[in-house]
Amino acid sequence: MEFEAFQSSLADPAARRSLLFRDGLPFHVLLAHQFERPDLEALCDTATAIRRLDRHDEGRPFLRGVLAERRILNLFAQPSTRTNESFVAAGEKLGASVRVVSDLRTSSFEKGETVEDSVRVLSSFYDMLVTRHHDDDFAARAAWTLSRSRRPIPVISAGSGRSEHPTQALLDVYTLRHSFAGRGGIDRKRLLFVGDIARNRAIRSLATLLLRFEIDRIDVACPKEHEPDRTFLRPFEERGVTVALHASVADAIRAVGRELDAIYITRLQREWDGPDVKPGTPEPFVLDVRHRSAIRDDCVILHPLPRINELPDAWEDHPGFVVWRQVRNGMWMRAALLATIGGAADEIVALAGRLGL
C-alpha cells in the first residue's frame, strides 16, 4: 500500500481500525477520533489504576516491570519540553528506557537521505516511537513506513503540525471524567470553550472526543475571526448537538453561567497572526475573577497551558480549578496509553482492584 492509500484509508472507520489497532489493542496512535467510547473508558480506568499503583509500595515495583527492557524513542523534531517530559515520565514510570532525539538536522537527512530511511534506522534500536513534528503527515508517514518493514513498532503522535494532538485530547477527557466522577461522568454535561477554537488543535481534538459521549450542547466564546468552520461544526450538527457561539466570555457567562459544568479556556495563539503581534489575550476572552460569582462552585476550570493572562492566578483556589491536575493527568494518561499498547492494561487494572485501590 502506498502512503496516499494509507492516508485516505484512515478516513474510513473500519479501515482505520484495521490499520491502527492489532488484536483489539491500539498499535499506532495518530488521531484522537481513532478511539471509540469503550477505548476511552478503558484508557481512563487504566490511567486511574496506574496513578494509584504508583503511590502503593507493592504497586510501584509492579509498574516498573510493565515496560522493563523496552526502549522508547521520543523523536521530537518540533521542540516541546513539557509534552516530551510528560512522555518520558510516563515511560519511566513503567520501567521503560526513554531517549529523546530532537535535532533531526544532526542525522543524515542533510546528506540526502529520505525521511523513511531515517525513521527506519533510528527505530531499529527501539521498541516504540513517539513523534512530534511540524509536518501534519509525519507521524502517519512514520507509521506507514514501519508497518511495511520487517520489524514494525508502534508510532504514537505527540502532536503533528496544526492538525492533531491526540494525547492532549485523551488527558482532557480523563480530567473531565475524573472531575465528574460523582456526577454521572461526562454524559449530559455542559461545557464552555474559550479561545480561538478554529485553529486550536487541543480544543478541536477534545471536541471530537466529546462526540463519543451524550452531549446536547456546547458553548463557545471566540473572536469573530476564529469562529468554528464547517469542518468543525458538521459532526456536531449530524449528532444533533447545538453549538452556541458567544462574542465574549462575559456574554457566555451571562447567558449560561450557572448551567456550566466546565469551562475549557485557552490562550489565543497569536504567534500565528504574524511576527508583530504581541502575545496576550484581549479582555473579552479573559476569564476575569469578577465572573466567579456567576458560575457554580463545582464548575470545573481547565486550561491546556501555557497560559498568558487569560486565566489569572486568582482562580487557583476555586474548588473546580484542575489545571495542575491536568498536567499530572497527562503523564498518567500517556502511561495508560503505553501500557495498553504494550498489552498490560488488563493486568494493571486487575492488580489495582486486588489491592483495593
Add this chain to the structure above:
Amino acid sequence: MEFEAFQSSLADPAARRSLLFRDGLPFHVLLAHQFERPDLEALCDTATAIRRLDRHDEGRPFLRGVLAERRILNLFAQPSTRTNESFVAAGEKLGASVRVVSDLRTSSFEKGETVEDSVRVLSSFYDMLVTRHHDDDFAARAAWTLSRSRRPIPVISAGSGRSEHPTQALLDVYTLRHSFAGRGGIDRKRLLFVGDIARNRAIRSLATLLLRFEIDRIDVACPKEHEPDRTFLRPFEERGVTVALHASVADAIRAVGRELDAIYITRLQREWDGPDVKPGTPEPFVLDVRHRSAIRDDCVILHPLPRINELPDAWEDHPGFVVWRQVRNGMWMRAALLATIGGAADEIVALAGRLGL
C-alpha cells in the same frame, strides 16, 4: 508569602532554617551558609560512607535503592557540562533517574508564560529539581513557587548567577576535611586563596563555610582591582579572623609559605572583563613550580577547575595535589546531599559502619 518576603526572610538564620529545612533535614538548598557546622559534618560523613559503599559489593546495590523510582530534573538554563554531569552521576549512583533540560527557549517561556508556571509544569513530572541559571534569583524563585504549590519538591541550586554555588563550597569543605583527616580536621588550619576573590563565587561560598570552623586567619593573593570588598570582609572581622592581603603569589609564599596547610587557587575570570580580554592568568597569580620548595609537602593544593595556566601540570606529583580528587568528591558530596534530602543519610552511614568501611 510574596517572593520578596521569602527572599528577605532568607537573611535571618531562624527564618532561613524554617524555610529551607523540614524535620531537621535540608529540603531546598539555595545558600552555602544555610548549613551549620553539624550539618556540614553530617554531610561529609555521608559522602564518605557513599564513596566507600560504592566500592563494596553489598554497598552498591544498597545505594542504588536509596532514590530508586525517584526522578530528578536538572534544569540547567546556563550550560555547565561538568556540574551537570556531576549531579547526574550523583543521582544515578543512588538509583534515581536524572533528566536534563537545558534549553528553556524550547519550552513555553517564549509564548509568554511566566517562569513560575514553567517551573511548576516541568516539576510536575519530577521529585527533585536541580537548577542552574544566570539569574541570581532563579533557584530561590523556583523554591518559593514550589513551596506554595500542592506538590512541593526540593530545589537544589547548582549555581545561581554570580552569587551562589553552594555545592562547590560543600565539596571543597569535604576535600579539606578529608585532606586534614589525620591532622585534626579544618580547625586552626592556614589557607591561602589565590585569584580574583571579589567576584569568584567558589571562593566566596567556601570562605563563608570556613567561618563555621575555628579559623584564625586566611591569606589572600589577588589583583588590586579584585580585592575583597566590605561584604566579604565583615563576617571575618566580626569573628576576629585576620584576612591578610598579598599582591602576588610570590609575596604570599615569601610571607607565610611554610605555615600554609592549603592553597586554593582559581583562574582569573577574565571573560567578565570584556570581549577583548584573552583568557590566561598573569604571572603574579600563577603558582609557579619554583614555589614548590617554599611550601610544605603536606600543603594541600586545590583548584575548582577549569584551570588555564595558573596551576601548571608539573604540580600533579606534589603529595598535596588533590585537584582530581575534588572532582570526584563533587560527585560524592552531591550524592550525600540528595541522600540527606531523601532522608536516607543515617541509614547509609549506619550500613557503612556495619560493613566496617
Add this chain to the structure above:
Amino acid sequence: MEFEAFQSSLADPAARRSLLFRDGLPFHVLLAHQFERPDLEALCDTATAIRRLDRHDEGRPFLRGVLAERRILNLFAQPSTRTNESFVAAGEKLGASVRVVSDLRTSSFEKGETVEDSVRVLSSFYDMLVTRHHDDDFAARAAWTLSRSRRPIPVISAGSGRSEHPTQALLDVYTLRHSFAGRGGIDRKRLLFVGDIARNRAIRSLATLLLRFEIDRIDVACPKEHEPDRTFLRPFEERGVTVALHASVADAIRAVGRELDAIYITRLQREWDGPDVKPGTPEPFVLDVRHRSAIRDDCVILHPLPRINELPDAWEDHPGFVVWRQVRNGMWMRAALLATIGGAADEIVALAGRLGL
C-alpha cells in the same frame, strides 16, 4: 610517554597490543586493525550470543546485569545520531547507564581549558568513554590522557575524523560472516566495493579487516578521481591480494557479476567536494535493478547508510539484501565490544551455549 610517542607506537603491532589491550582483552578501541583474526571471531561469537540471549526470557535479565551500575559517556563532538543511538542501545541492553554529551562548547574549553583537562574531568564520572570527533587524533589523545591518570577508563572510538571508524568495520565483518555462515565464512569470498573508496573510512576500515581473512581478490568500482591510493593498496599487494579496478558498476558486473559473493555499495561523499555540489550518486555508481539478473541470488548486498540514490528501494526483496540487518548488527557488535572490554564475553557465550541458543 608523550602523546607523539604514544601515537607512533600504535604503528607497531606488538607495542599497539600492549597499549590498547589489558590481560588479553581490548581496553581502548582506536583502530580497526588492532584486532587480529581470533579477536574478530570472538567478537562475532559474542555478538551472536547477545543477539540470541536478548530474545530469551532468561537471557535478557542476564544481559541487563553485564554492565549494571556501569556508566558510559558518549562524548560526541561531531554529531551522528545513528552511531550514537546504536551505542546507547548497546550499552543499555547490557544494563549500563549511557549519557550523551554533544556540545563541547558548553563545557570549559571556551574558558581556555585544555582538551586533556576537559576529558579527565568528564571521565571522572564514568566507567567507559565512547568518543566521536572531527579531529583524527581525538580518541587517541583521550586514551593517552586517561591511561596516564590514576583512574584510567577504556576509550572507544566511534569515528575519528576521516581516518577511522573501527566499529563500522566490525559490524560489517560480522554481517559478512553471518551472511556466509553456511558457506564457509568470509575466507575466499569475492567482494565488490562501489563508491569513492579513497576517502570512505567505512570501506577503508573494512578492507583492512578483510586482510585478516583468506581473500584472493577484491573488485572496486569507483570514480577515476577517487581511486585507491598507495596507502590503501600496499597491504593488499604485500599479501598477494589482487585489487581489480572498474570504471563503473556496469563494467564490474559485466566482468565478475556471477562470481560475486557480496557487493558493498556506498554513497559518494560529495559534501566534501565543496558547498555547491548537490548530493546524489551519478549513474555509473548506482546499483541499478537491471543488474539483478547478472548477479547470483545469494550475493549479499551491503550499504553502511545513509544512502541516497545509489541503492534503489527495489532491491529490498533481493534475498541477499541485508542493509537493515547491518543496522541491527551494529548494535549487537557494539554490545559485544562493550561486554568484551567489561570482561563478560566468555560468560555470555557460555550461557548462550547452555541455553542451546
